[in-house]
Amino acid sequence: MKKIIVVGGGYGGLRAVEKLSSTNTYEILLIDKNRFHYLQTETYKFLSGRLNVCDITFDLKSFCESFKNVKFINDEAIDVDNKKSLLICKNGLYRYDYLIIAAGAKDSFPKSIKNLEKYSISIKDLHNAFKFKQRFLQNLFDEVTSSKKLDIVIGGAGLSGVELAADFKSISKECGREVGQKTLMNVTLIEASETILPGNDEYIIKETYDRLKKLGINILLNAPILEVTENQIILKDKRVDYDSFIFTGGIEASDFVKNLNFPKNSKNQLIVNNRLQIDKNIFAIGDCAQIKDKEGNILPPTAQIAEQSAEYVAKVINEETTKSFEGKIYGMFIALGKDYAVGHIANKIFLKGRLAYLVKMVITKIYSWGIKIKVNSGYMKRKDYKPASSIFKA
Numbered sequence: 001m002k003k004i005i006v007v008g009g010g011y012g013g014l015r016a017v018e019k020l021s022s023t024n025t026y027e028i029l030l031i032d033k034n035r036f037h038y039l040q041t042e043t044y045k046f047l048s049g050r051l052n053v054c055d056i057t058f059d060l061k062s063f064c065e066s067f068k069n070v071k072f073i074n075d076e077a078i079d080v081d082n083k084k085s086l087l088i089c090k091n092g093l094y095r096y097d098y099l100i101i102a103a104g105a106k107d108s109f110p111k112s113i114k115n116l117e118k119y120s121i122s123i124k125d126l127h128n129a130f131k132f133k134q135r136f137l138q139n140l141f142d143e144v145t146s147s148k149k150l151d152i153v154i155g156g157a158g159l160s161g162v163e164l165a166a167d168f169k170s171i172s173k174e175c176g177r178e179v180g181q182k183t184l185m186n187v188t189l190i191e192a193s194e195t196i197l198p199g200n201d202e203y204i205i206k207e208t209y210d211r212l213k214k215l216g217i218n219i220l221l222n223a224p225i226l227e228v229t230e231n232q233i234i235l236k237d238k239r240v241d242y243d244s245f246i247f248t249g250g251i252e253a254s255d256f257v258k259n260l261n262f263p264k265n266s267k268n269q270l271i272v273n274n275r276l277q278i279d280k281n282i283f284a285i286g287d288c289a290q291i292k293d294k295e296g297n298i299l300p301p302t303a304q305i306a307e308q309s310a311e312y313v314a315k316v317i318n319e320e321t322t323k324s325f326e327g328k329i330y331g332m333f334i335a336l337g338k339d340y341a342v343g344h345i346a347n348k349i350f351l352k353g354r355l356a357y358l359v360k361m362v363i364t365k366i367y368s369w370g371i372k373i374k375v376n377s378g379y380m381k382r383k384d385y386k387p388a389s390s391i392f393k394a
Contacts, residue, residue: 001069004028004317005087005094007077007256008102009037009060012286012306014371016100019314021067029094030064031087033076037063037371038126041303041364044163044335047123047133048171049140057126058375065378077103077256082279098281098317101260101270102310105251105287105301108267114227120155120247123164135244136168140175143184150185153233153242155225156249157191158198162208163335164246165189169215170337187217188240190233192224192249199300200332207342207352208334215337251301257288265290274324276313283316285309294326303367304330333360 004020006013009032017030039056046056064072076090080099087094107124109117123129142148152168154161165187172185189196189212196212196219197205212219220235227234232241252258253268262278263271270284272291278284285291286306291299299305308327315321333343333356341356351359 001025001027002097003095004098004100005096006030006100006102007087008032008104008286008288009034009063009072010040010102010104010286010306011303012104012310013100013102014063015307015310016102016285016314017064017067017070018374019311020317021070023318024069026069028067028070029096030060030070030072031075031077031089031094032060032072033074033090034126035060035074036126039364039368040124043123043129043160044167047129047136047164048167049133049137050167050171053126053130058371059379062375062378063371065381066374067378078259079256080260080282082282085281096281099283100310100313101257101278101282101284101288102286102306103254103256103288105253105267105269106255107247108250108252109247110249113225116225116228116247119228119230120245123160123246123248124251132244132246139185139243140172143172144175147184151188151240151242151244152185153188153190153240153245155190155233155245155247157189157193157196157219157221158248158250159332159334160248161189161191161246162196162212164248165217166212166215166336166340169217170340173215174338187215188220188242189217190220190223190225190235190240192222194222196221197334201344201347203350204332204334204342204344208336211336211340211342211352251287253288257284275316276309276325283313285313291325291327293328294324299327300329302329302332333357333363335360 004026006016020026020028036057037060042056045051061072064070079088085096107122121128121132139150143150154165169187195205196209223235225233232239258268269290270278272278272284272289276283287301293299305327312325331345333341335341339354339357341360342352343356344350
């Protein structure tokens with residue numbers, strides 16, 4: 001049997017495992033430094049307290065055990081020896097016939113902004129996100145019990161930034177109504193561009209902006225951050241006080257990908273060809289890769305592109321296609337507080353309000369239910385668990 005290694009248990013990695021395992025003609029090894037799959041599309045709900053950690057994480061070992069030909073190893077990938085077809089990890093070497101790099105991305109902290117990384121929080125890391133969640137809930141408690149004025153600042157008005165801002169303010173207002181007092185939590189969204197959600201459809205931008213303003217969120221546009229201190233964001237012409245600060249201004253590839261000796265872009269994403277390859281038997285999918293559509297436009301790092309790229313690579317390995325990758329965005333929905341969202345389906349059907357929110361929730365539930373079914377199936381088999389096959393070991 002040919003050996004396939006998938007590095008990364010994110011959206012792309014899990015979809016690749018699913019598609020390749022269906023043939024039972026490969027031995028598949030999923031490797032991740034974490035033991036869990038992190039449902040990052042629901043991070044805003046986790047941070048605001050609407051969801052718990054068990055709602056947004058899934059055990060990778062149990063997921064893999066639901067398939068006959070898949071094993072999971074909790075290890076950290078360090079490098080690739082493509083001449084010897086070896087994946088070099090912290091705790092061992094693993095031989096492959098095909099390697100799929102789905103290592104995801106991390107938050108980017110531009111060095112041009114003084115002290116940015118020191119004083120801001122990375123929400124792509126679950127441990128840091130959990131620490132912020134604790135701080136936010138403490139802030140909410142203080143607001144209710146002691147009428148303490150609070151200032152939350154979010155740097156970057158992309159998808160993550162606007163969802164976070166909306167849910168923080170929304171839950172504060174909900175809490176205020178329940179206890180019968182005016183909300184004292186100020187939420188400020190800072191964006192260096194001339195608009196929120198740069199690069200998105202005008203309808204999405206306008207409806208999102210109107211919703212944020214209706215919630216009472218302060219929006220500062222054309223406001224590049226120059227420096228961050230322990231309690232202030234320094235802009236060109238003003239200073240903004242904060243109690244908590246999250247920066248969502250961009251992403252870059254993981255440290256593993258950054259250190260690989262293959263061509264990369266300015267975000268350290270691997271530059272793939274039209275078959276998503278960086279070498280003959282090495283593929284890169286999802287956020288760790290610079291992926292283009294059929295017109296040559298760079299596709300955004302979203303869960304749906306990660307899954308599409310995973311499905312395509314599975315077809316390439318199975319020799320089911322000789323066509324180039326043709327990924328596209330089929331729709332997008334942005335949650336903007338309780339029971340409210342804006343979005344579109346194929347840039348043809350535009351929705352807002354509760355209906356858009358329900359559509360987004362259905363999409364998320366379908367995905368999470370699919371994962372849960374496999375995790376529960378694998379968990380039931382754990383009593384018969386056998387270690388990953390030693391034939392992967394070099």
